Amino acid sequence: MKDMLVRLIDLPEVSNEEAVLLKKENIVFRKAIAPEKHLLCAWVLEHFGEYWKSETEVAFSRQPVSCWLAQRGNDILGFACHESTARNFFGPTGTLESERGKGIGKILLIKSLESMREMGYVYAIIGGVGPAEFYEKTVNAKTIDGSEISIYRNLISNS
Secondary structure: OOOEEEEOOOOOOOHHHHHHHHHHHOEEEEEOOHHHHHHHHHHHHHHHOHHHHHHHHHHOOOOOOOEEEEEEOOEEEEEEEEOOOOOOEEEEEEEOHHHOOOOHHHHHHHHHHHHHHHOOOOEEEEOOOOOHHHHHHHHOOEEOOOOOOOOOOOOOOOO
16 A cells, blocks of 8 residues: 655635535534543444554544544544654544445545644645545545555554
């Protein structure tokens, strides 16, 4: 899996899409806060595994917390972190399979990238990309040549 680079200066506007999801689906997008760490990290572990849980825990060590979430009532639908694995890195991010296709992942991605822009970054790295087409289409991300050997190359595993 390669890394991708995204320019943060001209991100797409998603406030209208966010308003539609709030009205139509009662989905709220916001930054996570410290008291929710155990709940969100347990949810990430259940749906996306130990590695992403570890990265999400790091997002809660930042001030402000570097993790966005989507929720409906008391239910977590998706999340997006930044500055977890490395400085200027976006991810991990994920949406419940049952909620995919509604634009939740797109909004979480852009909210998180906007937070990175507010930190002063002009470009961001999306590390170890799975769905490259999604990032190309959504934020015009470009694959970084030679990045298949990345920060994850010597990752310790249980196997």
